[in-house]
Amino acid sequence: MKVALVMAIYNGEEYLQETIDSILSQTYQPLEIIFVNDGSTDSTSKILDAIDDPRVKIIHLEGNKGVANGLNVGISQTEAEWIAIHDADDLSLPQRIEEQVNNIKANPHVVAVASFIECIAG
Numbered sequence: 001m002k003v004a005l006v007m008a009i010y011n012g013e014e015y016l017q018e019t020i021d022s023i024l025s026q027t028y029q030p031l032e033i034i035f036v037n038d039g040s041t042d043s044t045s046k047i048l049d050a051i052d053d054p055r056v057k058i059i060h061l062e063g064n065k066g067v068a069n070g071l072n073v074g075i076s077q078t079e080a081e082w083i084a085i086h087d088a089d090d091l092s093l094p095q096r097i098e099e100q101v102n103n104i105k106a107n108p109h110v111v112a113v114a115s116f117i118e119c120i121a122g
Contacts, residue, residue, distance in 0.1 A: 001104070003097055004032040004080035008070025012088035013042040022091040024053055028098035031055055034074040039064035091120075 005023060009016065023033055035048050037060045048058045059073060075083055082104065084097055100113045 001082065001101055002030050002032065002080040003028065003082045003084055003101060004034055004075070004078035005084040005086055005097065006034045006036070006071055006074035006078070007086045007088055008036045008038050008067045008074065009040060009044050009048070009088040010038040010064050010067070010070070011040045011042045011044060013040075013044050013047060015089040016044060016047050018091060019086070019088055020047070020051065022093075023086060024051075024056075025094045026092065026097045027094050028101055031097060032078055032080055033057070034059065034077055036070040036074040037061060038067070038070040090117075 005026070007019075007023070012019070033053070033056045035051075035056065035058050037044055037048055037058065039061050045060060048060075051058065057077060059077065061070065061073065071085065082101070084100070086092065096115060100115065103113050104110060
């Protein structure tokens, strides 16, 4: 089952590298990763352009059009069976996608899955 993790980012430099590291550490394969830079004016572009991973596709948009538009642009670039949404200031444990896929496989009638969150300081 192919999964695409899609993230729209606008001026996310503060937490972006930590977020990217958590995404690149996912244990599930095949995982396609699509980052959509939604017209950021900070160093988001530089951080994204430094990623060297064959699973990653980076899309830079001209001007900020909003998170929904950014996600729709990213989703339109994949043919994955499932889409995982990730925010630019969130961290995921390495098994997040793997556990969600296992849940989908065990419950083929589901149309969406989510995960628990834990708020962290900082």
